[in-house]
Amino acid sequence: MNTLSKTRIVKEIVTDIDKCTGCRACEMACSAFHSNPKYSSINPAKSRIRVVSNELNDEYVPIRAGQHTVTECDGHHFMVLDGKTYSECSFCRASCPSRDFFIEPDSGLPLKCDMCESVPPLDQPWCVAVCGDGALTYEEREVVREEPDGTQMEIALDKMAHRYGTKAILDALNELAKSKK
Amino acid sequence: MRYAETGFNLEIDLTKGSFEKVATAPDLTELYLGGQGSAAKLLWDRVPPETDPFSPDNLLIFSTGLLHGTPFPAANRTVVNTFSPQTNLMSHSLFGGFFGPELKYAGYDKIVIRGKAPDLVYLYINDDKVEIRDATHLRGKGTAETGDLIKKELGDQRFQVAAIGLAGENRVFMATIDHNHASASRGVGVIMGDKRLKAIAVRGTRAVNVAKPAELFEMSHRIHRKMAESAGCGDWMAVDEDDSFHHNHFAWGNARTKIPDYWSKELQERWTRMKYDHLDRQTGCYNCPKKCRNVISWPGRQRFGYKCFGKDTYHMAAFLELDFSYEILGVAQEYGVDSYSTPQVIAFALELLEAGILTAEDFPDMPADSRGRFFYLLERIVRRQGIGDILANSVSHAAAQIGHGAEAFDHNTTKKFEQLPIKLGKLNPAYFLMIATGEKMSITQIEGSFPQDPLPTQEQREAFVNKWEAVPDEKFKDYFLNWKKRSDISDEATCDIVDWNEAMHYIDDSLGLCGFVSSFRGQFGGDVPYHMNNIPQAVTLATGMSFDKPALWKNFQRIRTLVRAVNVRRGLRRKDERPPEDHWAVRDENYEQALLSKYYAFKGWNEEGIPTRQWLERMELAYVADDLEQREILAVETSPATLEP
Numbered sequence: 001m002n003t004l005s006k007t008r009i010v011k012e013i014v015t016d017i018d019k020c021t022g023c024r025a026c027e028m029a030c031s032a033f034h035s036n037p038k039y040s041s042i043n044p045a046k047s048r049i050r051v052v053s054n055e056l057n058d059e060y061v062p063i064r065a066g067q068h069t070v071t072e073c074d075g076h077h078f079m080v081l082d083g084k085t086y087s088e089c090s091f092c093r094a095s096c097p098s099r100d101f102f103i104e105p106d107s108g109l110p111l112k113c114d115m116c117e118s119v120p121p122l123d124q125p126w127c128v129a130v131c132g133d134g135a136l137t138y139e140e141r142e143v144v145r146e147e148p149d150g151t152q153m154e155i156a157l158d159k160m161a162h163r164y165g166t167k168a169i170l171d172a173l174n175e176l177a178k179s180k181k
Numbered sequence: 182m183r184y185a186e187t188g189f190n191l192e193i194d195l196t197k198g199s200f201e202k203v204a205t206a207p208d209l210t211e212l213y214l215g216g217q218g219s220a221a222k223l224l225w226d227r228v229p230p231e232t233d234p235f236s237p238d239n240l241l242i243f244s245t246g247l248l249h250g251t252p253f254p255a256a257n258r259t260v261v262n263t264f265s266p267q268t269n270l271m272s273h274s275l276f277g278g279f280f281g282p283e284l285k286y287a288g289y290d291k292i293v294i295r296g297k298a299p300d301l302v303y304l305y306i307n308d309d310k311v312e313i314r315d316a317t318h319l320r321g322k323g324t325a326e327t328g329d330l331i332k333k334e335l336g337d338q339r340f341q342v343a344a345i346g347l348a349g350e351n352r353v354f355m356a357t358i359d360h361n362h363a364s365a366s367r368g369v370g371v372i373m374g375d376k377r378l379k380a381i382a383v384r385g386t387r388a389v390n391v392a393k394p395a396e397l398f399e400m401s402h403r404i405h406r407k408m409a410e411s412a413g414c415g416d417w418m419a420v421d422e423d424d425s426f427h428h429n430h431f432a433w434g435n436a437r438t439k440i441p442d443y444w445s446k447e448l449q450e451r452w453t454r455m456k457y458d459h460l461d462r463q464t465g466c467y468n469c470p471k472k473c474r475n476v477i478s479w480p481g482r483q484r485f486g487y488k489c490f491g492k493d494t495y496h497m498a499a500f501l502e503l504d505f506s507y508e509i510l511g512v513a514q515e516y517g518v519d520s521y522s523t524p525q526v527i528a529f530a531l532e533l534l535e536a537g538i539l540t541a542e543d544f545p546d547m548p549a550d551s552r553g554r555f556f557y558l559l560e561r562i563v564r565r566q567g568i569g570d571i572l573a574n575s576v577s578h579a580a581a582q583i584g585h586g587a588e589a590f591d592h593n594t595t596k597k598f599e600q601l602p603i604k605l606g607k608l609n610p611a612y613f614l615m616i617a618t619g620e621k622m623s624i625t626q627i628e629g630s631f632p633q634d635p636l637p638t639q640e641q642r643e644a645f646v647n648k649w650e651a652v653p654d655e656k657f658k659d660y661f662l663n664w665k666k667r668s669d670i671s672d673e674a675t676c677d678i679v680d681w682n683e684a685m686h687y688i689d690d691s692l693g694l695c696g697f698v699s700s701f702r703g704q705f706g707g708d709v710p711y712h713m714n715n716i717p718q719a720v721t722l723a724t725g726m727s728f729d730k731p732a733l734w735k736n737f738q739r740i741r742t743l744v745r746a747v748n749v750r751r752g753l754r755r756k757d758e759r760p761p762e763d764h765w766a767v768r769d770e771n772y773e774q775a776l777l778s779k780y781y782a783f784k785g786w787n788e789e790g791i792p793t794r795q796w797l798e799r800m801e802l803a804y805v806a807d808d809l810e811q812r813e814i815l816a817v818e819t820s821p822a823t824l825e826p
Contacts, residue, residue, distance in 0.1 A: 035388070037394060038398075042388065054338055055362060055476070055486070056484055105386035129402070132405075
């Protein structure tokens, strides 16, 4: 099939864990922004970002809530970076059954970072805006991606529908889908 | 609905092993705010003045500040109050970090602890789930080590733990309560140990609500930005490698020896390298963009963090270099002893040995070098072994116990509390009043808004006042513009300046704000993000109660008066209000006593430093006047020394 080049904006929060001071302002601001009405209550346990920290290990890792998973990992691995031992959970963004991170404490539902999407849009997500020392920075990156060109298929389908009728086309597609299963 | 605060205290009785969640009255918040203010009210109401600090009836109170848990940055200083065996007065202490906000998210404004556990316990708080748990397996463990073990035991790093070390367990008067490389000193660790409470672990998942969300968030973010961008707040000592200020001007040893030309470029370069070779990172407290704490990995030591003058006290007391402080801090902090008073206690003991008041027999097997001697005495103090058992009672009590002239070596205490090791020439009148009358025991907890010294030229003074947003009243600008010589300032200005300095600390310590962005920092440059011209609005937006500048100022006066009354009821009088005799070389007893009388009158206190009925009624503290009269501390028809302001 023919493809078209498309430009998309990818929103990124870049984390420099060496710069994190462990202050958790990101958790405060996230929970305030996502409270209802906005900013009316603060509860870091509802934050979609969490600083995994351990002061004796000098470990400070801000992680943003990612996808919910229904199963937990088959084992926990550890990694040593710069002489410090991290659990792989330190860097994992999932809300999962093995820990109560990114689970809304009142409803038990999973939480996920939405980059503070709102109307009108913010210049940057709140966690970044309150990060005093540049541990979190916001970047918008233009990504050019080759995507299937849907226009030709649409023209062909339109012509076939004209010739055979829409119902016949749909039936044929259904049969095709069944046989491919 | 309660805003900014939860409206509940957690009452713990360690003797009975019981706990209770108790609702508090909102009108008490209007009068006493939170933190130290409402804690002073509890101590007044519930601890009779004859109560021995070691009695089970003494309370140990952990308070959140009124602004803890709100978006306001640097609202994270947890306040600890009790009665101290060292001073027999109200102990006032603070520690930074995350504990207070977490406690509020768990649904409590305060933890009020009474009684004594039969053996070591720790308190487990997970929202509504509260347990008093066995802690005998933590006996002798270090402060940070205890936090680490509890978090591992609970399988959750998100618990915030405040713990005592060996010093607290052994009721050492200089014992601290430590949390996340921050510690509460000045007489609270000893009471936590006396109550057999090893630690408190708290985790909270509840919301803190604020009254005016959008306006508040906008204001708090503005202050947050200012803090992040300004060099005029935070602890500059964490980053300024030129520390000639302390080393050339403060006294070494037992607050005894000044070395005016100690600092050099060579030293600065060497120490800077030493610091950065061992620095892991700089960390901050909850919701604050400053990073005041240097976290150090020293060979053979567990990681530790320090801030402020704490990096100098041990090596200056021992006449050694920075490497010694780095070497001993990791040990001393794990034992949980105050790095301000402990080095003075050790240096005091070594002076007594040198003077022959203590002898070699008192120090069996002590090494000959200063480094070895400091470690030797630290070990004995925290275990209360041999001479350490006496030294663990702090300089003043140890001097009295040792006798034979040891009292003369107790030269740097006020109200039996070790003061900063500063010895100066000419008297600074405001400092005289602050050290004499302060009840927060350390000058760092009293000074801070008005500069310590005048600027040399009129141009510099004008430039300073032109950008001085923090002044609560324009008269302070005039005072500063006309101040040319340190000792030459009017009594009226002196009283106002001391009052303002005090006001900011009393407000910070009730709201939970950090002095490095408010009460302590304005003296060094004037540019602080929190001051009397914006704090009232912050409190209003957070609580929904209406505070303006005069109202909040009155809160300060009321809390200040109540703290004074609490201490007066335990015996504090004018005779106790004396800075160390050698604090200044040039003294004038008549001038000082006249100034003290003027200040008492200015405060609404009588000649003995006791608040008058007239003043107490004006402060809505008539119940205090009734009590003081009933105890015949206040004569029934007393009149103020002069007219009130």
